[in-house]
Amino acid sequence: MNTFNSRISQIYPTLGEASQHVADYFRHNYASVAGYSLRDLSKKIGVSTATISRFGRQLGFSSFDQLKLALLKEIDATTQGDVDTNDNSLSSARKTINANISALEGTLSFLTQEQIDHSVDLLLNADKVAIFGLGSSNVLAQAAYHTFLRLPLNLVVDADYHMQLMDANKLTNHDVAIVISHTGNDTDILALVDLLAAHYVPTIAVTSYATSPLAKRVKNAFFSISEDTRYRSDALISMTSQLAIFDVLFTELVRRLGKRSDETISLVHQAVARKHH
Template sequence: MQNVLLRLREVQPSLSSTERQIAQFILENPDETTTLTIRDLARRSFSSPSSVVRICRVIGFQGYKELRHALTLELATLGENGSHREKDITPQDSLQEIVDKVTHKNIQSLLDTQRLLLLDELEQCVELIANARTVLLFGIGSSLCVAKDTYLKFLRLDKPCVVNEDSHSQLLQARNATAQDVGIVFSYSGQTMEMIQCIKEMKAGGAPVIAVTRYYPSEVAQLADHVLYVAANESLFRNGAMSSRLSQLNVVDILYTAYASRNHEDTMRRLTKTHIYKPGDPEVLTQP
């Protein structure tokens, strides 16, 4: 399934005003859209047929006919679940409403990310990690937190990883990368200049690059060899740092688990060896 509505929601903030009008109309009237010709849709969204074709191509379709067909299949498969509408947080919300809305947004982001992940792409990424000499991790801001979490997870399995906190150190890290390494770049926006520069340096050294980023034809996505897309239903108060972080962490958990599952016995042995026991743990209590 090609997830027309999800793709439109993800790219909508970066579209031109005319393209946003078209996207908004489709998102609010998905059933009606499946019955409209390209000229009808242009008229209803106060745009032009050429603008409709342009937005189709932005989200990965050759034209409106292909998009309409995919949308019809999506609505038949997902029904109401496919066209969810987000309620943003407002200053008038009660504490209970904030709890409900933030939780719903985070859950929806995880479900949307699940729909964006391509299994073939994921399998190739796991293979790259397994065969790499070193996993080089990159990220700034909240994405750096995700990079650190990735480092700690693979450290448990004795997989060599490197993560540096400042952008200059990350740039040096990228320049030292070779074809024996693999870089994983976390950038929700896909437009962080420091990450773009690091990717270019890694590719110059022959290192393959995996990008974990939002669904949008950003420079990060275009430069990377493999892309794992994440979704985010961000709040007005914390755009780009709440749901997106959880979605990225979820992708890390999937990569880690898939990598660990390749050799279950060795994984269990290493997890047991690297477990740090604490007072009260059953293993500690049974020791003489």
């Protein structure tokens, strides 16, 4: 993970809401921040210049110019690790994998034991676990469903949005919903989350933006960290981090379930093995 994002992850829990909004913008767009004046950046993010200056001081910089200088130095170092037209296939592969490693390290820095334990408790005690996501997030929902099928959980997932709304409308406070959205501001997803809230459904969110409307609507949110590269958007890279979050939950569920998970995993393996004989 780059040094700048490492600094942000260290102070993030102590920041106020406005500073967290600035931090989210910096985390996902730090390579372009140095090109703005303080006034233009404040308009771009939608906060006051004082908020940005305060955020810079919280990171340890005495002025916005000092912050920009540090960013430029880091950009110069990290762009050497970005894929460009002069790369061969092996160096491109190395840089691509390193970008994924950086995203995973950043995601790990935002995980807490309390958050993981609480989510696992919810999943273990749920009558039903429904997983929601639209577009590329539905691909992740299907992947999470495929992973959790190996556990003794009652799972629900649908690709069609109207079907998802019907699923959400049938859930109760004895169930759990997992909602995936990279930006956390999709209006359809937010409408679904509001429906879940109306039914008092405990909800776990997976998103990349801690100050997004989705993150604000739920009590338990996991944050996937990613950065734009020349050939891959942060939304694409965030998929790696989000899959890792589900892997973390799966591993802890297996550990907590003990023999119960062993039995279910064995049954799944037997079913698949019969297909290949």
